[in-house]
Amino acid sequence: MYADHGSRRQFLLGSVSGLSSAWLALRWPAILAAQEHAHRAATSGQPAQFQFFSPEEAAEIEAAAAQIIPSDDAPGAREARVIYFIDRSLVTFDREKQPAYTQGLKDLGHRTQELFHGANRFSSLTPAQQIQLLTAIEKTDFFKLVRLHTIIGFLAKSEYGGNYDQAGWRLIGFEDHASHDPSFGYYDSEYNKGM
Numbered sequence: 089m090y091a092d093h094g095s096r097r098q099f100l101l102g103s104v105s106g107l108s109s110a111w112l113a114l115r116w117p118a119i120l121a122a123q124e125h126a127h128r129a130a131t132s133g134q135p136a137q138f139q140f141f142s143p144e145e146a147a148e149i150e151a152a153a154a155q156i157i158p159s160d161d162a163p164g165a166r167e168a169r170v171i172y173f174i175d176r177s178l179v180t181f182d183r184e185k186q187p188a189y190t191q192g193l194k195d196l197g198h199r200t201q202e203l204f205h206g207a208n209r210f211s212s213l214t215p216a217q218q219i220q221l222l223t224a225i226e227k228t229d230f231f232k233l234v235r236l237h238t239i240i241g242f243l244a245k246s247e248y249g250g251n252y253d254q255a256g257w258r259l260i261g262f263e264d265h266a267s268h269d270p271s272f273g274y275y276d277s278e279y280n281k282g283m
Contacts, residue, residue: 170241192230
């Protein structure tokens with residue numbers, strides 16, 4: 089979660105710079121496969137099906153992700169549909185993290201009941217209560233994992249899932265240009281042809 093005095097752009101840029109390039113390089117083919125699956129699901133016109141989460145579990149993780157990258161004047165994690173990227177990551181490149189999510193969801197339910205008597209689900213709490221609970225668990229491995237997956241899903245290439253409608257890229261000012269636009273004037277090779 090980011091401090092009030094810092095911008096979401098600074099938070100996301102700082103988070104991206106903290107990702108280990110070795111971790112990304114090791115898992116890059118599986119990340120691309122997860123993104124491709126999410127892209128096919130998003131463009132099929134069919135309602136997306138979760139492969140790891142139940143719909144109830146997905147609602148809990150989506151609520152947490154929506155507090156990690158909240159919506160304000162710009163779309164947040166919910167609008168970027170990071171839950172589908174997280175779900176797919178848990179059946180592909182981060183399959184070994186399934187037990188962490190299973191246990192983390194149980195712990196999240198217990199903490200919800202401990203802190204807010206009568207509440208059964210994290211997703212049913214008010215935004216202020218959700219922030220209070222996430223602040224209480226932000227040093228846990230589970231929160232750190234959800235945060236990492238949320239950031240990756242928010243900034244993933246939008247045509248492959250996550251980052252729906254390039255919400256994350258627009259927030260950090262990234263423009264996806266596949267071709268080079270040459271500057272005005274001559275290049276040395278063109279200039280030398282005339283000599």
